[in-house]
Amino acid sequence: MYDIVIIGSGPAGLSAAVYASRAQFSAVVAEKDYMGAGQIAASEQVDNYLGLPEINGYELGEKFREHAVSLGTKFFEGEVSGIIKNAESYTVSFKDGSTMESRCIIYAAGTSYRRLEIPGGELLGVSYCATCDGAFYKGKTAAVVGGGDTALGDALYLSKIAEKVYLIHRRDTFRANKALQELVKKTSNIEVILNAVPTKVIGEKRVEGLEISVSGETSSLAVNGIFVAIGSVPNTGILDGICSLDKNGYIIADEDGITSADGLFAAGDVRTKALRQVVTAVSDGANCVLSAENYIRNNNW
Amino acid sequence: MAVRVNAENFNDEVLGAQGIVLADFYSDSCVPCKRMSPVLAELEETYPDTLKLVKININFDGELAEKYEVQAAPTLIFFKDGEEKARLRGAVKKAEIFEEFEKL
Numbered sequence: 001m002y003d004i005v006i007i008g009s010g011p012a013g014l015s016a017a018v019y020a021s022r023a024q025f026s027a028v029v030a031e032k033d034y035m036g037a038g039q040i041a042a043s044e045q046v047d048n049y050l051g052l053p054e055i056n057g058y059e060l061g062e063k064f065r066e067h068a069v070s071l072g073t074k075f076f077e078g079e080v081s082g083i084i085k086n087a088e089s090y091t092v093s094f095k096d097g098s099t100m101e102s103r104c105i106i107y108a109a110g111t112s113y114r115r116l117e118i119p120g121g122e123l124l125g126v127s128y129c130a131t132c133d134g135a136f137y138k139g140k141t142a143a144v145v146g147g148g149d150t151a152l153g154d155a156l157y158l159s160k161i162a163e164k165v166y167l168i169h170r171r172d173t174f175r176a177n178k179a180l181q182e183l184v185k186k187t188s189n190i191e192v193i194l195n196a197v198p199t200k201v202i203g204e205k206r207v208e209g210l211e212i213s214v215s216g217e218t219s220s221l222a223v224n225g226i227f228v229a230i231g232s233v234p235n236t237g238i239l240d241g242i243c244s245l246d247k248n249g250y251i252i253a254d255e256d257g258i259t260s261a262d263g264l265f266a267a268g269d270v271r272t273k274a275l276r277q278v279v280t281a282v283s284d285g286a287n288c289v290l291s292a293e294n295y296i297r298n299n300n301w
Numbered sequence: 302m303a304v305r306v307n308a309e310n311f312n313d314e315v316l317g318a319q320g321i322v323l324a325d326f327y328s329d330s331c332v333p334c335k336r337m338s339p340v341l342a343e344l345e346e347t348y349p350d351t352l353k354l355v356k357i358n359i360n361f362d363g364e365l366a367e368k369y370e371v372q373a374a375p376t377l378i379f380f381k382d383g384e385e386k387a388r389l390r391g392a393v394k395k396a397e398i399f400e401e402f403e404k405l
Binding site: 033035036041042044057058077096124125127129131132133134135136138205206225 | 359366371
């Protein structure tokens with residue numbers, strides 16, 4: 001029986017691991033990916049984490065992980081398939097059939113990309129990672145769908161590789177920060193199309209074009225690849241019936257991470273909060289360990 | 302150690318090779334590719350006599366990627382005696398890679 005099973009190895013989970021190790025709890029981090037560090041690893045550059053300006057997201061993630069490892073954190077590679085609440089503990093089961101018993105759970109499973117759910121959305125050439133797949137579009141045409149920081153960042157990244165980049169957004173203004181918007185404006189091979197909703201990916205096996213509806217009128221663009229950056233959805237499917245979620249699926253919890261389920265705490269992007277950033281995720285991880293400590297003490301375990 | 306191959310020596314190193322060759326199509330900037338690297342190294346170390354690992358950098362060898370219809374990094378293609386036998390697209394778990402290899 002563990003004191004704490006931490007689910008997720010992004011900044012929130014790793015921060016919880018650091019605090020749990022230092023408080024000498026018996027704890028384990030369960031992660032679905034081998035040697036994970038969360039979504040931050042995919043960011044080209046992180047400029048707002050205090051003390052480490054201009055750090056690459058991958059390096060930042062590695063630093064977090066090294067820190068947890070140096071304090072003796074135990075990791076388990078496995079994807080959680082279910083959580084059962086018992087009288088005085090939780091049973092966490094994994095897709096490989098194994099299970100763990102724990103007094104508490106710190107749930108820090110993060111979010112996943114929101115998928116482009118239109119016909120053809122599964123074709124070869126529809127990507128969710130510009131830094132992974134951008135190189136396939138050297139001298140070609142790509143479309144980016146979305147209007148936030150990720151979408152504009154992707155468009156800028158691709159503009160250096162592709163001959164032309166369409167940036168397609170469903171609203172008339174971008175949500176991305178002003179600095180990125182200025183850069184996009186100045187980049188001659190990015191063509192912005194606003195008030196546009198993608199309706200169909202054209203192609204047999206791989207992407208050949210994208211059909212869009214602009215203010216109700218349908219047209220099609222000839223593109224070789226489509227990069228999707230339309231936000232994220234919380235990985236909370238397995239918590240249905242375990243704790244309260246808001247209408248978008250985020251776990252309802254305050255800064256202390258306390259949820260409607262005794263002994264289950266929420267940290268990082270999965271929690272209802274105003275700002276989803278590394279700095280708030282890291283702080284959630286620390287707070288959840290304190291809440292777990294109080295919970296264990298109050299039960300005299 | 303994995304060998305970097307390109308369009309020029311692909312025929313010799315992969316198609317002309319006997320046994321199993323795992324071709325890793327990767328990109329420098331790709332985080333899932335970086336994460337996959339130690340897993341592939343482990344596979345190579347576990348089967349030193351039966352597996353040959355080669356890497357194709359898609360930033361430089363786009364034509365090979367095009368020829369094999371690779372449009373996501375990482376993509377792992379298993380060749381046996383020069384013939385494609387299996388393909389794994391995107392980041393996959395360690396167990397899946399080992400399993401795929403052990404089936405061949």
